[in-house]
Amino acid sequence: xxxxxxxxxxxxxxxxxxxxxxxxxxxxxxxxxxxxxxxxxxxxxxxxxxxxxxxxxxxxxxxxxxxxxxxxxxxxxxxxxxxxxxxxxxxxxxxxxxxxxxxxxxxxxxxxxxxxxxxxxxxxxxxxxxxxxxxxxxxxxxxxxxxxxxxxxxxxxxxxxxxxxxxxxxxxxxxxxxxxxxxxxxxxxxxxxxxxxxxxxxxxxxxxxxxxxxxxxxxxxxxxxxxxxxxxxxxxxxxxxxxxxxxxxxxxxxxxxxxxxxxxxxxxxxxxxxxxxxxxxxxxxxxxxxxxxxxxxxxxxxxxxxxxxxxxxxxxxxxxxxxxxxxxxxxxxxxxxxxxxxxxxxxxxxxxxxxxxxxxxxxxxxxxxxxxxxxxxxxxxxxxxxxxxxxxxxxxxxxxxxxxxxxxxxxxxxxxxxxxxxxxxxxxxxxxxxxxxxxxxxxxxxxxxxxxxxxxxxxxxxxxxxxxxxxxxxxxxxxxxxxxxxxxxxxxxxxxxxxxxxxxxxxxxxxxxxxxxxxxxxxxxxxxxxxxxxxxxxxxxxxxxxxxxxxxxxxxxxxxxxxxxxxxxxxxxxxxxxxxxxxxxxxxxxxxxxxxxxxxxxxxxxxxxxxxxxxxxxxxxxxxxxxxxxxxxxxxxxxxxxxxxxxxxxxxxxxxxxxxxxxxxxxxxxxxxxxxxxxxxxxxxxxxxxxxxxxxxxxxxxxxxxxxxxxxxxxxxxxxxxxx
Numbered sequence: 209x210x211x212x213x214x215x216x217x218x219x220x221x222x223x224x225x226x227x228x229x230x231x232x233x234x235x236x237x238x239x240x241x242x243x244x245x246x247x248x249x250x251x252x253x254x255x256x257x258x259x260x261x262x263x264x265x266x267x268x269x270x271x272x273x274x275x276x277x278x279x280x281x282x283x284x285x286x287x288x289x290x291x292x293x294x295x296x297x298x299x300x301x302x303x304x305x306x307x308x309x310x311x312x313x314x315x316x317x318x319x320x321x322x323x324x325x326x327x328x329x330x331x332x333x334x335x336x337x338x339x340x341x342x343x344x345x346x347x348x349x350x351x352x353x354x355x356x357x358x359x360x361x362x363x364x365x366x367x368x369x370x371x372x373x374x375x376x377x378x379x380x381x382x383x384x385x386x387x388x389x390x391x392x393x394x395x396x397x398x399x400x401x402x403x404x405x406x407x408x409x410x411x412x413x414x415x416x417x418x419x420x421x422x423x424x425x426x427x428x429x430x431x432x433x434x435x436x437x438x439x440x441x442x443x444x445x446x447x448x449x450x451x452x453x454x455x456x457x458x459x460x461x462x463x464x465x466x467x468x469x470x471x472x473x474x475x476x477x478x479x480x481x482x483x484x485x486x487x488x489x490x491x492x493x494x495x496x497x498x499x500x501x502x503x504x505x506x507x508x509x510x511x512x513x514x515x516x517x518x519x520x521x522x523x524x525x526x527x528x529x530x531x532x533x534x535x536x537x538x539x540x541x542x543x544x545x546x547x548x549x550x551x552x553x554x555x556x557x558x559x560x561x562x563x564x565x566x567x568x569x570x571x572x573x574x575x576x577x578x579x580x581x582x583x584x585x586x587x588x589x590x591x592x593x594x595x596x597x598x599x600x601x602x603x604x605x606x607x608x609x610x611x612x613x614x615x616x617x618x619x620x621x622x623x624x625x626x627x628x629x630x631x632x633x634x635x636x637x638x639x640x641x642x643x644x645x646x647x648x649x650x651x652x653x654x655x656x657x658x659x660x661x662x663x664x665x666x667x668x669x670x671x672x673x674x675x676x677x678x679x680x681x682x683x684x685x686x687x688x689x690x691x692x693x694x695x696x697x698x699x700x701x702x703x704x705x706x707x708x709x710x711x712x713x714x715x716x717x718x719x720x721x722x723x724x725x726x727x728x729x730x731x732x733x734x735x736x737x738x739x740x741x742x743x744x745x746x747x748x749x750x751x752x753x754x755x756x757x758x759x760x761x762x763x764x765x766x767x768x769x770x771x772x773x774x775x776x777x778x779x780x781x782x783x784x785x786x787x788x789x790x791x792x793x794x795x796x797x798x799x800x801x802x803x804x805x806x807x808x809x810x811x812x813x814x815x816x817x818x819x820x821x822x823x824x825x826x827x828x829x830x831x832x833x834x835x836x837x838x839x840x841x842x843x844x845x846x847x848x849x850x851x852x853x854x855x856x857x858x859x860x861x862x863x864x865x866x867x868x869x870x871x872x873x874x875x876x877x878x879x880x881x882x883x884x885x886x887x888x889x890x891x892x893x894x895x896x897x898x899x900x901x902x903x904x905x906x907x908x909x910x911x912x913x914x915x916x917x918x919x920x921x922x923x924x925x926x927x928x929x930x931x932x
Contacts, residue, residue: 228483240489242290242366244283244375252282264360266419266562268400271360276328283364284313284326287375290366295326295375297334297356300391301341302800304690306521307381309336310374331377332358342803344796346387353384359392362518365488369529378518387793391692394788395514398699401786405703406559406567406583408710412723413579417561422699423679424516427507428523429498429551429687431539432474434932437923438537442819447812448541448688449606451901452819454909455547456926460500468497473534473932474504481530482506488526490519499615500548501929510556510679513699517691520553524688536932542686543609545925550610551687557698558679559583569678578727582709585633585731585738587680588623590705591673592738594697594782595621596762598673599684600773601697603801605808607686608767614748617672617684619770620756620763622743624671630744633735636728670747696788704782709734767805768890774798802890806880809893813877816901817870823921824908828863831915832856859914866907873900 232238240247246265250258257278263269271279287295296308311334314322334356341354356379364377381390388394399421406420438444443451460466470478478495485492491509498505511519524540531538543550559567567583570576591598598621612618625633672684685694709730716726740759745752756763764770773779775798783789789797835856842849880892912920 228479229487235486239486242368242487243363243489244286244365245363245489248286249279249282252286253278261360268361271328271332273328276332278328280326280328280331283331283375284324287366287373288313288324291368291373292366292375293372295330295377297336297358297379298376299336299356299379299381300521300690300692301381301389302344302391302797303342304688304804306525307336307341308374308376309334334379336381341381341389342800343383343387343389344799344803346383346385346389346792346796354381354389355384356381359396359514361396361512362515363489365522368484368487370533387796388789391690391696392514392517394783394793395517395692395696395699397788398696398703398786399514401788402559402699402703402706405706405710409579409582409586409706410561412582412713412727413575415561415563415565417563417565419562420567421560421562422513422695423510423558423560423566424513424691424695425508425510425556425679426516426520426523426685426691427494427505427552427554427556428520428527429503429505429553430527431500431503431544431551432477432531432536432932433502433539433928435532435535435537437928438539441922441928442823443812443815444537444539444544447808447815448539449544449609450546450925451812451816452824452905452908452912452922453546453925454912456501456924456929458501458926458930460548463499465497465501465503466499470495470497471932473536477531477534477536478504478506480534481527484526484530485523488519488522490523492523498549498551500545500550502932503549503551510558512560513557513695517695520691540688542604542606542688543613545929547925548929549615550613552610552616552683553685553687553689553691555682555685555691555694555698556676556679557682557695559702566678568675568680578724581636581731582727583706584629584675585734586705586709587702588625588741589709589734589738590698590701591621591623592741593705594701594773594779595741596764596770596773596776597701597779598694598697598773599762599764599770600779600801601694602682602684602686602689603767603770603773603805604686604689605767605805605812606688607684608765610686611684612748612765617670618747618753618763619765620747620753620761621672621684621741622747622756622761623680623741624674624744625742626675627744629675630742633739633742637732637736637739639732671743672747700782700786700788703786766894768802768887768894771798771801771805771890774801799886802886806886806890806893809898810877810881812901813873813893813897816904817874817877819922820866820870820904820908824911825863825866827919827921828859828866828911828915831919832859832863835859855914859911862907862911862914866904866911869900869904869907873897873904876900 229238246262249261253261257275260271260275261279264271294310294312296310298306298308301307313324313326315325316322336354336356359378359380362378364375367374367376380393380396382393383389402422403420410417441450443449482492491511492506493509494507496505508519527538540551561567568580570580599619610616672682674681674683682694682698685691712730713726716729717723741761743752753763774794780791780794783794784791835852839849839852839856842852876896880889880897883889883892912924
């Protein structure tokens with residue numbers, strides 16, 4: 209161990225606070241200081257051990273025990289000198305969140321003392337209890353054994369909290385029987401499937417790439433509210449969204465919050481949050497006010513998908529922690545407030561190579577542009593063939609409120625290409641060459657392949673899957689999502705499509721056609737088969753809904769219906785065929801997400817009934833009593849007050865309607881909860897229980913507008929969204 213180097217590194221990053229380190233003149237002085245990445249390992253490991261680690265990262269090879277012990281020893285020393293007393297295997301179970309079990313580095317010596325210990329075996333594998341995590345029937349509740357296994361492709365990191373520092377090792381999580389019980393394992397499998405499929409295409413072009421991977425840049429939208437308001441709202445605290453709330457007189461109609469100047473309190477949070485993210489090596493680039501009041505966004509630079517997914521999980525975790533430090537609450541629910549925009553997580557997805565090339569970027573040569581076109585058409589075909597599966601990958605009770613609400617794409621999965629690429633592909637289908645001499649256009653230089661513009665499209669914010677120059681922006685992902693599920697799905701269906709494209713090109717070449725002619729013929733056919741999924745217009749319009757139906761595109765607006773995408777034969781087959789999810793694992797995801805939906809609605813139903821009967825109705829009854837007393841006093845004095853009488857009548861009617869609604873809701877909830885079949889139970893919550901929410905809310909929100917503000921039992925929208 210080169211101790212002098214470690215001491216120098218530790219001294220440089222010592223006294224790291226909850227904000228930017230003291231004495232750091234710029235972000236580059238401390239960026240990644242809490243990450244045990246390749247640069248740190250290069251300094252701390254013997255050259256041969258470091259080479260083996262690089263091989264494990266690049267090629268997926270297994271580290272030998274001696275090398276694993278060397279890595280663990282260096283990691284332990286580094287972590288302890290940064291104040292860590294414990295380590296954990298940090299994993300992502302099927303809850304959508306992250307999980308961790310902390311173990312101390314200490315081992316008793318047998319003589320009354322302890323020594324710090326962390327071996328290669330401890331690094332590589334651990335055994336957490338698997339019985340209490342969702343498994344969708346893959347594990348019985350009495351079968352507890354599960355394993356976490358080190359993922360060397362995502363670097364270990366130090367997580368600093370108010371109570372101390374912990375070494376976190378990103379890991380996969382599998383059952384004793386080998387089934388994936390997490391989101392990372394299928395993601396890594398999908399990355400490998402995509403790698404093999406894309407390399408098969410690149411062989412046509414004599415490229416020197418040895419690895420292809422998906423890249424991800426996840427824009428994260430969120431709300432901030434004062435923590436005291438958050439704690440005073442049982443619905444925000446337990447369900448993540450407001451189940452009641454009359455609209456504020458001012459919402460987002462003036463559009464003055466979007467990109468507006470950032471308030472001091474929010475700015476202080478943002479700089480603190482960014483400093484924490486930078487120490488963890490998260491390359492946050494952008495911050496700004498979003499459309500809705502008290503809504504904001506941060507966005508990172510693109511990274512390899514596996515690391516980007518881990519980083520986005522950390523972004524959400526760190527954001528919540530730092531917000532609490534500032535007396536705020538960060539809301540990541542898709543629609544925490546009715547009547548203003550909800551929050552998404554736009555997944556900017558592309559394909560990169562180890563040689564630095566973006567396969568979704570048109571190149572400077574005819575060869576590169578044909579390569580681009582093969583990848584592009586294969587992606588379009590993937591979305592066409594697996595639209596419902598793609599919809600299932602972003603389905604949740606929260607996202608149901610957001611999709612298609614004129615703030616997020618609708619539930620119809622379609623592809624936006626822009627006018628020029630659409631013209632290129634339409635001409636390709638017809639067998640003609642686009643005539644365009646503008647120097648900004650890049651000619652393919654081969655027969656019948658028209659030119660392509662590098663930055664060829666405006667942005668279509670209504671499209672769920674829009675091409676934006678060198679990537680696709682999957683805009684339909686919800687703000688609270690673990691990105692691993694939609695990215696795994698995208699990787700898998702595109703891998704399958706690339707394989708099919710290559711199979712057809714190979715078949716045409718076997719028939720005697722030259723490669724370029726064979727490729728052109730196959731692309732023409734594939735585009736013709738899949739172009740119905742392409743749409744350039746307003747995805748919010750009723751005309752598109754009708755047109756999509758005519759084209760045969762699925763439009764499942766609710767989560768229980770959308771989740772059928774995981775159970776389709778074609779979905780199960782493509783996951784299993786590419787080794788991403790076994791049939792049992794696919795069906796388990798379907799089951800888990802159905803149960804999650806039912807539980808979400810069940811919690812909300814209980815909250816609606818409880819808040820109605822224990823908060824709003826008692827406050828309204830007190831007010832009703834005072835109104836009745838005032839009316840009686842006026843009558844005794846000989847005064848007439850028809851307005852007061854009318855107000856009393858309205859309040860009484862709304863109280864009665866709210867109570868009746870709560871009773872009816874509870875009856876439907878109990879009936880739904882008693883259903884044993886997971887799919888039928890989810891549909892019952894969706895179709896029978898959930899409709900009661902809006903009816904009860906209408907009565908309660910009307911009471912809010914009738915009663916004195918000082919007597920309303922919870923913070924109002926105008927307070928939460930404007931007073932901070």
